[in-house]
Every structure is written in C-alpha cells, then in structure tokens.
Amino acid sequence: MFIRFITTGGTIDKVYFDAMSQFEVGESPISNILAEGRVSFDYNVVSMFQKDSLEITDEDREALKGFIENDEAKAFVITHGTDTMAKTAAVLRSIRGKTMVLTGSLNPARFKTTDAVFNIGMAIGAVQSLQPGVYIAMNGQVFAEGEVVKNRAENRFEKVISNPSRHSS
Amino acid sequence: MFIRFITTGGTIDKVYFDAMSQFEVGESPISNILAEGRVSFDYNVVSMFQKDSLEITDEDREALKGFIENDEAKAFVITHGTDTMAKTAAVLRSIRGKTMVLTGSLNPARFKTTDAVFNIGMAIGAVQSLQPGVYIAMNGQVFAEGEVVKNRAENRFEKVISNPSRHSS
Amino acid sequence: MFIRFITTGGTIDKVYFDAMSQFEVGESPISNILAEGRVSFDYNVVSMFQKDSLEITDEDREALKGFIENDEAKAFVITHGTDTMAKTAAVLRSIRGKTMVLTGSLNPARFKTTDAVFNIGMAIGAVQSLQPGVYIAMNGQVFAEGEVVKNRAENRFEKVISNPSRHSS
Amino acid sequence: MFIRFITTGGTIDKVYFDAMSQFEVGESPISNILAEGRVSFDYNVVSMFQKDSLEITDEDREALKGFIENDEAKAFVITHGTDTMAKTAAVLRSIRGKTMVLTGSLNPARFKTTDAVFNIGMAIGAVQSLQPGVYIAMNGQVFAEGEVVKNRAENRFEKVISNPSRHSS
Numbered sequence: 001m002f003i004r005f006i007t008t009g010g011t012i013d014k015v016y017f018d019a020m021s022q023f024e025v026g027e028s029p030i031s032n033i034l035a036e037g038r039v040s041f042d043y044n045v046v047s048m049f050q051k052d053s054l055e056i057t058d059e060d061r062e063a064l065k066g067f068i069e070n071d072e073a074k075a076f077v078i079t080h081g082t083d084t085m086a087k088t089a090a091v092l093r094s095i096r097g098k099t100m101v102l103t104g105s106l107n108p109a110r111f112k113t114t115d116a117v118f119n120i121g122m123a124i125g126a127v128q129s130l131q132p133g134v135y136i137a138m139n140g141q142v143f144a145e146g147e148v149v150k151n152r153a154e155n156r157f158e159k160v161i162s163n164p165s166r167h168s169s
Numbered sequence: 170m171f172i173r174f175i176t177t178g179g180t181i182d183k184v185y186f187d188a189m190s191q192f193e194v195g196e197s198p199i200s201n202i203l204a205e206g207r208v209s210f211d212y213n214v215v216s217m218f219q220k221d222s223l224e225i226t227d228e229d230r231e232a233l234k235g236f237i238e239n240d241e242a243k244a245f246v247i248t249h250g251t252d253t254m255a256k257t258a259a260v261l262r263s264i265r266g267k268t269m270v271l272t273g274s275l276n277p278a279r280f281k282t283t284d285a286v287f288n289i290g291m292a293i294g295a296v297q298s299l300q301p302g303v304y305i306a307m308n309g310q311v312f313a314e315g316e317v318v319k320n321r322a323e324n325r326f327e328k329v330i331s332n333p334s335r336h337s338s
Numbered sequence: 339m340f341i342r343f344i345t346t347g348g349t350i351d352k353v354y355f356d357a358m359s360q361f362e363v364g365e366s367p368i369s370n371i372l373a374e375g376r377v378s379f380d381y382n383v384v385s386m387f388q389k390d391s392l393e394i395t396d397e398d399r400e401a402l403k404g405f406i407e408n409d410e411a412k413a414f415v416i417t418h419g420t421d422t423m424a425k426t427a428a429v430l431r432s433i434r435g436k437t438m439v440l441t442g443s444l445n446p447a448r449f450k451t452t453d454a455v456f457n458i459g460m461a462i463g464a465v466q467s468l469q470p471g472v473y474i475a476m477n478g479q480v481f482a483e484g485e486v487v488k489n490r491a492e493n494r495f496e497k498v499i500s501n502p503s504r505h506s507s
Numbered sequence: 508m509f510i511r512f513i514t515t516g517g518t519i520d521k522v523y524f525d526a527m528s529q530f531e532v533g534e535s536p537i538s539n540i541l542a543e544g545r546v547s548f549d550y551n552v553v554s555m556f557q558k559d560s561l562e563i564t565d566e567d568r569e570a571l572k573g574f575i576e577n578d579e580a581k582a583f584v585i586t587h588g589t590d591t592m593a594k595t596a597a598v599l600r601s602i603r604g605k606t607m608v609l610t611g612s613l614n615p616a617r618f619k620t621t622d623a624v625f626n627i628g629m630a631i632g633a634v635q636s637l638q639p640g641v642y643i644a645m646n647g648q649v650f651a652e653g654e655v656v657k658n659r660a661e662n663r664f665e666k667v668i669s670n671p672s673r674h675s676s
Contacts, residue, residue, distance in 0.1 A: 001310060011354075014354070016349075016352070016445060016446055016449070033287065034309070036282055036283070036284060036287060037284050037287030037288065037291070037308075037309055038275060038284045038308050038309070038325065039308055039309025039310075040308040040309060040310065040325055040326075040327070041308075041309050041310055106207060107354060108354060110449050110450055110451070111354070111448050111449060111450065112448055112449065112450050113205060113448070114205070115205060115206050115207045117286045117287050117290065118202065118205060118206030118286050118287070118289065118290035119206065119290060120287065120290070121286065121287035121288060121289070121290025121291040121294065122206070122290040122291060122293055122294035123294060124291055124294065124309055125290065125291035125292060125293065125294025125295035125296075125298070125306055125311055126294035126295065126297075126298045128295075128310070128311055129294070129295045129298035129299045129311055130298045137294055139206075139207050139208055139209040139210075140203070140206055140207070140208025140209060140210050140293055141170060141208075141209065141210055141297070142294055142297055142298055156207065156209055157209075158209070180523075183523070185518075185521070185614060185615060185618070276523060277523055279618050279619055279620070280523070280617050280618060280619065281617055281618065281619050282617070339648060371625065372647070374620060374621070374622060374625060375622050375625030375626065375629070375646075375647050376613060376622045376646050376647070376663065377646055377647025377648075378646040378647060378648065378663055378664075378665070379646075379647050379648055444545060451543055452543070453543060453544050453545045455624045455625050455628065456540065456543060456544030456624050456625070456627065456628035457544065457628060458625065458628070459624065459625035459626060459627070459628025459629040459632065460544070460628040460629060460631055460632035461632060462629055462632065462647055463628065463629035463630060463631065463632025463633035463636070463644060463649055464632035464633065464635075464636045465632075466633075466648070466649055467632070467633045467636035467637045467649055468636045475632060477544075477545050477546055477547040477548075478541070478544055478545070478546025478547060478548050478631055479508060479546075479547065479548055479635070480632055480635055480636055494545065494547055495547075496547070
C-alpha cells in the first residue's frame with residue numbers, strides 16, 4: 001500500500017507567530033501525525049500550497065488536478081482548508097481510477113484539542129477501503145463528492161439533502 | 170449513519186493508579202475521542218468487558234459474537250487489546266451482513282503520544298466504507314480478518330505472507 | 339496560603355476562531371492549568387481585561403494598580419501579554435507589602451506545545467517564596483521588575499545588562 | 508543562574524511497556540519539559556537512579572546527599588517518587604549553603620493530563636527565590652522540609668499540623 005499525501009494549507013496547518021500576534025499557515029503537521037499513528041505503509045508527503053482555502057485559485061485547483069493525473073499513485077489524502085474543500089473536490093471529479101480523500105480540521109493540529117489527528121486517521125481508513133472517486137472526510141463521516149456542504153454557522157460538514165444542480169450537469 | 174462502539178479493555182483503556190503504582194484497564198476514552206473528532210453521526214458506546222486481551226476467554230468471545238448477531242446495528246467499531254485481537258476477529262468471522270472493525274492502541278489513549286485517536290478515526294473511516302466482514306485497523310492499515318498477525322517483537326501488525334492453515338479450514 | 343490570579347489577556351489566553359480564521363483573546367485557561375497542577379491552596383481568578391498587551395492603556399494599568407492596592411490579598415499572579423509586561427510591572431512598582439509576579443506565554447496555552455503551564459507553575463512557586471515586590475517570571479527565570487526586557491528578535495526575556503535610565507529616576 | 512536537576516525515578520518518569528503490559532520507570536522527561544518551558548538559564552540533568560521511591564534505600568539517600576555536598580552547584584531540583592519524598596528531604600536537611608527543591612508528580616509526565624510540567628515549573632520558580640534549605644514543591648505549594656506529609660488516601664501533600672518529633676531533634 002502506498003498513499004500520497006498532498007498538503008495545501010488551511011486551518012489544519014496553522015501556527016501562531018507571536019511576533020505578529022497572528023495565526024498563519026505553517027509547516028504541515030502530517031508527518032508527526034503519521035508517526036503518532038505508527039503507520040507502517042509506504043507514503044510520501046507533497047506540500048502543494050500553504051494557503052487559507054479562501055485564497056486557493058482556479059489555477060491552483062487545476063495544478064492540483066494535473067499533479068494527481070500525472071502521478072503514478074492510486075491513493076491520495078489531501079489536506080485542505082474547510083471553506084472551499086467541496087469546491088476543490090468538484091474539480092477533481094473527472095479524474096478516473098484514483099481514490100482521493102480530502103480532509104482538514106476545524107481546529108489547528110497544533111492545538112491540545114483538535115480534530116486533525118482523528119481526521120487524518122479517518123481519511124487513511126477511507127482511502128484504502130473505497131472505490132476510486134473523490135470523497136470528503138470530516139466530522140466522522142466520509143461523504144462522496146457532491147453530496148456535502150460546509151454549514152458555516154454550525155461549523156460542520158453536512159450531507160446535501162437534495163442536489164438538483166448536480167443532476168442537471 | 171449509526172455506529173455501535175463496543176469496548177473490551179486493552180492498552181487503549183489503560184489508566185494509572187498511583188496508589189498501587191500500577192497501570193490498569195479503566196474507563197474507555199472513546200467518548201472523549203469522538204468529541205475531539207467532532208463527529209456528527211449517531212452512535213452508542215457499549216462497555217462489554219474491561220480486560221487485558223490475554224484475559225479474554227472463549228466465553229467472552231462468544232458473548233461478544235452473540236451481542237453483535239442480536240444487535241440491529243450494521244456497523245461496529247470494537248476496541249480491543251492488541252495481543253488477541255486477531256483471535257477475537259476470527260470468532261466474529263461467521264457473522265453475516267455486518268461490518269466489524271477491531272482496533273486498539275499500542276500506547277494508552279491517556280498518553281500525550283498515543284495511536285488511539287488516529288486508530289479510532291481510521292476504524293470509523295473504514296467501517297463506513299467497507300463491505301460487510303471483519304477487519305483489523307492498526308498501524309495505518311485496514312487488514313481483512315485472517316490476513317494479519319501481531320509481530321510482538323516489533324510491536325506492530327503485519328500482513329500474513331501466506332496463510333495455508335486458513336485455506337485448509 | 340491564598341493567591342489572587344488576575345488575567346489581562348495576551349498570547350496565553352488566545353483561542354482560534356475558524357469563522358474568521360483569526361486568533362483572538364478568549365477565556366483564560368488558568369483554571370484548567372490549576373486543576374492540572376492539582377493545587378490545594380485557596381485562590382480566586384479575576385478577569386481584568388482580555389487584550390493584546392499592545393492595546394493595554396495607561397488607564398488600564400492604573401486600574402490594575404488600584405485593584406491590587408485595594409485588595410486584601412498579599413500574593414498575586416498576573417497573566418499578561420509579553421510585549422508590554424515590563425511596562426505594566428513598572429507601574430506596579432510603588433505598591434508596598436504585596437508580592438506580584440507577572441507571567442504569560444510565548445505560545446497560547448491551548449497549544450499542544452506551550453510554555454503556559456510551566457510558566458504558571460513557576461509564577462506560583464515564586465510568589466510564595468519571594469519578598470514583597472514586582473517580578474516577571476518568563477523563560478524559566480524570575481526577574482525583579484526593572485531588570486528585564488523582552489528581546490523581540492529572539493522572542494525571549496533577558497536580564498538588562500545596565501539600566502542607567504532607572505538609576506536616574 | 509545555574510540549576511542542577513537530579514532525577515531519581517518515581518511516577519513522573521513512568522513509561523508504559525506494552526510487551527509486559529506494565530508501567531515502569533523510564534527516561535526522565537525533564538529535558539522535554541525544560542524545552543517546552545523555553546528556559547534560558549544554564550542547567551544540567553543528572554540521572555541518579557530510576558526507581559519507584561519505595562525502593563530507594565538508605566544507601567541511595569546517602570549517595571544523593573554525598574553527590575550534592577560535593578557538587579559546586581548551589582541550586583538543585585530533584586525529581587522523586589512521592590511516597591518517600593519527605594524521607595529523602597529529611598536526609599538532605601544537614602546540607603548547608605544550598606537550595607534543594609524536591610518535586611515529582613501524581614500522574615506520569617507522559618500523560619495528556621499530568622501535574623509534572625506544572626510541578627517542574629513551580630520547583631524552578633521556588634529554587635531561585637528561596638533561601639538555602641530543603642523544600643518540597645507539590646500540589647501548588649512549596650513546603651519547608653519537615654512540615655509536610657503525603658496524605659496517601661487523598662493522594663496529595665499537606666502541611667503537618669504539629670510536628671513534635673522534629674522539635675525534639
């Protein structure tokens with residue numbers, strides 16, 4: 001088993017810079033999380049961007065898609081900011097023969113209390129168990145791409161009740 | 170989605186009792202882990218035993234099997250000590266129409282550094298993604314029952330290279 | 339033994355608000371830290387302000403000074419942002435008969451890796467051991483007020499080598 | 508400022524060995540705690556024993572005393588199991604001109620929830636603030652040697668109400 005991890009920034013990667021009293025996207029904590037999970041499979045981590053997901057552009061998404069299409073790996077876990085995770089997932093929809101799971105966290109991985117470790121574990125459990133396709137793993141659930149939205153008021157991901165726009169596409 | 174969690178003890182549940190300078194099986198940390206993972210699915214936690222897995226008897230395993238067979242739930246995450254996890258998985262093999270994922274941890278969940286949170290996340294990602302059957306989720310991998318052993322010297326789970334005894338059964 | 343804790347904000351109190359992808363001053367973590375330290379002395383926590391220390395005004399400092407002067411307590415631990423901690427300490431200099439220790443942290447208390455717990459412990463150890471006066475406890479050291487500055491480039495507190503401005507006052 | 512840290516084992520140092528499902532004294536976590544506290548003073552850590560404090564012998568205590576007497580350092584933080592911490596403190600009583608603070612923890616330092624970081628911070632705050640002598644820093648309080656006992660039922664350190672045996676010595 002081989003998993004390619006692609007990091008793009010988002011809350012999961014945020015660190016605190018005292019000098020500016022600000023919270024910015026920093027190094028991905030994913031290697032530490034994999035060490036803590038004592039994983040024994042082969043993997044590689046690629047840092048694609050370090051951005052708040054609201055700053056990820058259409059060009060960025062196409063670059064991500066191109067990278068995955070041209071990569072020999074079959075299983076991908078992509079860490080991503082939560083605000084536009086569903087949008088990026090939609091762009092990856094047309095990729096065939098690969099299983100891609102997007103995840104992230106609502107609290108930074110560097111916090112004492114964070115959903116980051118749980119979510120990375122969940123994404124890894126899902127990516128090796130699912131058929132090819134694009135999925136979002138958040139809030140304990142693995143959603144198929146297109147059937148999930150972020151409820152910003154409640155700060156959680158939810159299943160879309162009806163999705164007529166997709167049926168018409 | 171509904172997941173039934175069944176706890177049976179093992180390292181994942183261990184606490185430290187200073188009075189005896191000993192480490193014993195205590196309350197399951199699973200509810201805290203699910204809260205940290207901000208899960209939004211329905212679930213219930215059943216504490217079946219609180220035992221080191223070396224102390225789990227054949228009767229215990231039959232009781233666990235009976236409980237699952239008679240339960241209306243379809244998805245189960247079972248936390249278990251690592252030493253006999255594979256043995257318990259084998260007993261559950263004959264159950265039909267349910268997805269059962271066993272997991273645990275090599276370091277207690279109450280430790281700063283533990284694989285417990287990661288493993289529970291992985292088991293949850295797997296249980297909702299897999300076909301019915303019995304699986305073991307440890308060391309970042311989801312193994313089908315019968316194809317995995319604990320390498321005690323290395324303190325990790327590994328795929329069985331060949332398994333002739335099983336073919337003959 | 340009775341200790342009055344006064345919180346004023348600063349990095350130690352910072353929380354992360356995903357909605358704004360920002361890091362703001364939140365509830366003080368001091369009660370959690372005292373519980374973790376299993377303290378058995380009597381204490382009380384007063385939240386005076388919730389500010390970045392660069393936003394603390396001269397009026398705020400006078401209000402803090404007035405509060406301490408009129409308080410029956412003799413031992414104070416004051417949590418404070420690091421940037422103007424020394425300035426606030428200087429304002430408290432003229433208070434007689436009370437031991438006041440200012441501390442804070444360079445990383446938020448809610449981080450996995452933080453100096454907050456250590457620093458609160460250090461301040462508590464110092465406040466009950468020292469003669470009346472104003473002190474700053476940071477980076478493992480208890481400095482007398484007036485003999486310490488924050489080296490912003492290195493992000494740590496250091497002893498002032500010479501302090502002629504003070505001798506002239 | 509220079510502080511000599513001497514580790515002797517006890518709960519603070521305990522690690523978990525899955526192979527035996529046991530909890531044993533391991534490497535001292537003190538260097539990690541000092542890094543987390545971002546200390547900037549000079550220090551050195553000496554591992555004297557790795558024992559449950561009930562196993563520390565009179566010879567061990569004399570060896571510890573001899574080490575401190577012959578050491579050029581003036582400030583010592585000694586980590587120690589809690590059960591016989593007061594007994595060891597009594598043996599060190601006759602050392603002159605040095606400040607010695609004993610501390611430890613009621614939960615192992617490797618636990619998510621532990622008093623170890625707080626206690627090490629407290630001991631460091633105390634050792635640089637106190638007159639020469641022997642002290643015990645536990646449960647948020649710095650006790651002079653001879654005026655403190657461990658209340659085993661409550662699992663905490665308390666001030667001795669009266670101590671006639673000491674007055675007669």
